[in-house]
Amino acid sequence: MSALNLLKEQGKIRAIGVSNFSHAQLAEAASYGRIDSLQPPYSLFWRQVEQDALPYCIENNISILAYSSLAQGLLTGKFALGHKFDPTDNRAKNKLFQGENFERAQQALEKLCPIALLHNCTLAQLALAWLIAQPQTNAIVGGRYPKQALDNALAAQIKLSAAQLAEIDAIRRIVTDNLDDSQIMWNC
């Protein structure tokens, strides 16, 4: 932290960020200097950060830069049940793409479709609009092609009402209520 603090003082960096830190790790790091952002896995279907670091971030004005914000593409709805990833693709080990989790995700996505239709947007855009409506939260989205990046950016234009945010949040429970408390999204 002392090296980072020095770089900030010298104006060579504007912010100091950490990734995959717990609340306890953030608090410890903060005792050595200001932490500006946390990069955790966070999406409609992966919510563990809300139970741990998010309240601390809100309290201390630390920005959340959510990664795997589309649950590695699951939230686009483009993967049908039975889809098999190449073993070299890290989605092959993502718990959300496996067994009953994957089935529940399909059920939830089906229920999200009418809300996306209402907004004339894709499921991916709906999931990102929900995410960036959460306190302190920005989304890092892993677009592979220019068109994906352009489509994803349009999510910023979608305005969801409080009732719609609550409806979307209720639907995601189909998936998240059946996950364990592990912070790690991938099987080893």
Ligand SMILES: NC(=O)c1ccc[n+]([C@@H]2O[C@H](COP(=O)([O-])OP(=O)(O)OC[C@H]3O[C@@H](n4cnc5c(N)ncnc54)[C@H](OP(=O)(O)O)[C@@H]3O)[C@@H](O)[C@H]2O)c1
């Ligand atoms: N700090 C960390 O520990 C950490 C860990 C993981 C990731 N990250 C960062 O976070 C970024 C994003 O995370 P992520 O790649 O794991 O997950 P993600 O953003 O949830 O998903 C990325 C995948 O979603 C699909 N996708 C994205 N936009 C799409 C669209 N408009 N239409 C259809 N499919 C779309 C693409 O799948 P296809 O490839 O099938 O087209 C892409 O590979 C990474 O690039 C990385 O920089 C950080």
